[in-house]
Amino acid sequence: MFGFLYTRVYSLSLTMCVRSCFRSPRLQWVWRTAFLKHTQRRHQGSHRWTHLGGSTYRAVIFDMGGVLIPSPGRVAAEWEVQNRIPSGTILKALMEGGENGPWMRFMRAEITAEGFLREFGRLCSEMLKTTSVPVDSFFSLLTSERVAKQFPVMTEAITQIRAKGLQTAVLSNNFYLPNQKSFLPLDRKQFDVIVESCMEGICKPDPRIYKLCLERLGLQPSESIFLDDLGPNLKEAARLGIHTIKVNDPETAVKELEALLGFTLRVGVPNTRPVKKTMEIPKDSLQKYLKDLLGIQTTGPLELLQFDHGQSNPTYYIRLANRDLVLRKKPPGTLLPSAHAIEREFRIMKALANAGVPVPNVLDLCEDSSVIGTPFYVMEYCPGLIYKDPSLPGLEPSHRRAIYTAMNTVLCKIHSVDLQAVGLEDYGKQGDYIPRQVRTWVKQYRASETSTIPAMERLIEWLPLHLPRQQRTTVVHGDFRLDNLVFHPEEPEVLAVLDWELSTLGDPLADVAYSCLAHYLPSSFPVLRGINDCDLTQLGIPAAEEYFRMYCLQMGLPPTENWNFYMAFSFFRVAAILQGVYKRSLTGQASSTYAEQTGKLTEFVSNLAWDFAVKEGFRVFKEMPFTNPLTRSYHTWARPQSQWCPTGSRSYSSVPEASPAHTSRGGLVISPESLSPPVRELYHRLKHFMEQRVYPAEPELQSHQASAARWSPSPLIEDLKVCNCSAPDTGNMELLVRYGTEAQKARWLIPLLEGKARSCFAMTEPQVASSDATNIEASIREEDSFYVINGHKWWITGILDPRCQLCVFMGKTDPHALRHRQQSVLLVPMDTPGIKIIRPLTVYGLEDAPGGHGEVRFEHVRVPKENMVLGPGRGFEIAQGRLGPGRIHHCMRLIGFSERALALMKARVKSRVAFGKPLVEQGTVLADIAQSRVEIEQARLLVLRAAHLMDLAGNKAAALDIAMIKMVAPSMASRVIDRAIQAFGAAGLSSDYPLAQFFTWARALRFADGPDEVHRATVAKLELKHRI
């Protein structure tokens, strides 16, 4: 059970195992129909069960914590949230000292519970540098009846295993309670053998304890299956020859066990349990009512179970005469005004079914309290899957994305319902939804308030002052989240949306925000499981921002700028609901087992809400100068050269602006929020495209690049190629636009713009220092109406691409002319005879297929004279003009790589645990993140300024700025990416992540388009020339 603390040697892998304990168990369930598909195989007469591999099993051995009952890791996480103890403290303290630490000695009964708590408390206090840590309360929670309860799915499995005649055992690292009894919150009758470390003085993974268990079962190792949540314990069992199952969550483990044993272990209705005593309803009158309703004459006994969920309105499963039904009723007792309106649930589901929204089929509403004590309604039971864990464990990233996309789509469907057509215009008030909601939840909160919560007080003041203008009125679900959706067992399709208790007419964005709550909650959050500590990119789950964008795109709406407000409001509402549940628990009314602990959680959630309020406040503040014409504001903006500057120099000033007129003259835009609406729209579309199409395609592209087919363009890229902004094409296109004749443009520019052709630029030569373009030696000789080229070039990017049709070639037409007038540029069709590609060069081993970087010989290549650009001797000038836009594109890409690297790094350090806490809690990691953010922003501002100046004053005037960014961006990106690689560990160097490739590109860009030193020389030269 608690063997994860066995030795220090194991600590790294163990922390990884234990991390999984913090993740909420997957409570994904499959309905009865699916279970029955499992094939049963019984070995004739004997109690031996054969799995597909042919081995026989006669016993199943269970670990306790993390397998039969919640793991101490999970309990600790919950306790730490409630007690504001830094996450991971308990775990670290439990591991301290390894085999000889207090915890392991306690497991071997070498110290008593009191002795353990003393030592343990001291350890925690030392770690946190505080006087006392209430470890007694952790121990009480760990051993409390509420927490230490056997997972129903395991109880069911054990019953089935024993029914087939197999033996069952518990093999647990366990301890004695202060009353001298061992901690065993299990029904002993379920097991043939129980082996506990505290009784034997030996802990797992000591092989002796496994042997002892097998001896007591009278079996050989190969005849048993062992389930444990910790790798080292399983490893030792496997070494002894026992078959093992790693338990990350009980549901999945039972499925695996089923597959091994070959018979079904779950026959009940998932997520149900026997009806609680306090929640019982009179079966006889219910049966009579149902017989009348369904028109059934004879029925068998009525089977009644209670669903685990339904915090508010108790929900029951009914089986009667082969009908599977669900009943939802009001809770007993005095209720808050307008709460628990099950009549409304009935009405909306009926109406929405007619509008094609997937909802359970409702049968009848019974408002007569005499039948079962309160009003209720009955609906058909909808078979399918409910994903209780929003991280969707066990699914492929693409499937997870599809699930979230389906969730988004069904929400759009709900919000698109024509209210009039389905008779729901009076289902709620039209307009002013958020102000009314704020008032309602403030009232509800006040009615349930038990003590003052500072964040709630701040929110109660802040929310009314920041109300958004409601754009649309639609049906809102009010509790739209993943575990209120029933999915198709195999397809990412929503079969039914459940729990309409809080539905009304209102602002649909409230639903969108609400469905993102899990994104901001930890996985250990007891009431609503979260995913804020998961690596969403790796999982394939869209981030909240992307989810919002997805919604807006599907609905054809502009992007939601104030979504932080909606998040703040949603968390405020959850806090108010939790407070209500808590208050009801105090009076014994709430149906949730978590009700009692929700009091403390209210505070936690209200703090989250306040965080969003602060973010929204910053956004409003940032936008103020741009949106409020009366506000006096300051902008750094470049003045057009003609107006302000002598030719060839440029000037910047921070000028106070009294009117918004300057924006039309082009104020420097420093954030997406301040872009003009059409550009902002483009920005969001591009972001969406990247998230939806590009990032998910990375693995496939990666494998294409590693395959033998890599020198042919990937069809995936062809499909995605909508931006057409690759180097060196953009530079070449610029060149043609600026300097090409109409005929040259028609022949080369149009196919390049259309993305039908690719091109390359050939300047660099192996035999001369090519950072100085005047060194170029390749010759261009006139011969009749042709130019004849001879030369040796290398590092020619894109030349190997089969689509490359044009080579923009730089060579010397007159070696005796002035230094900068010797060079010329020729447009060389790639199918001209005499172009010989010698080899592809590699960059740190990367080939960059299919374009590659080629070494090429040009041998007597004849090109018509009209292919000369601008004229002989103009090459130097053209090369300079070409590089301005090309260089800024490189810098923009580098900022993109850096942002991506930082995003990957942040996700990684949140989910990766080392030395007892997530990496993100290490000071050096925090410093690295901060440093990277600052460096990216510095580089971005410089790049924006260069772009701004290029737009306003032209490339020539921006020469200094372009040189500066080319100096700054590649080094900045190298540092940021390098930090990300470091945070990833060795994985960062592999091709499993894009970081190594980013790093290579960033490094290469300290040469490509001119080495850093050349740009530094330019900056220094201009600085000395123009500044005093």
Ligand SMILES: Cc1cc2nc3c(=O)[nH]c(=O)nc-3n(C[C@H](O)[C@H](O)[C@H](O)COP(=O)(O)OP(=O)(O)OC[C@H]3O[C@@H](n4cnc5c(N)ncnc54)[C@H](O)[C@@H]3O)c2cc1C
């Ligand atoms: C991935 C990649 C793609 C490329 N793509 C192309 C392409 O498509 N077409 C093309 O023509 N070329 C391309 N290049 C080549 C690139 O433009 C050259 O490498 C670059 O111009 C430097 O030339 P060089 O390699 O000959 O270095 P050299 O000129 O030999 O310079 C060597 C070093 O000398 C130092 N140095 C040079 N000048 C100065 C100075 N003024 N002050 C101080 N130190 C100095 C620098 O450290 C420099 O790195 C590519 C390069 C790479 C790595």
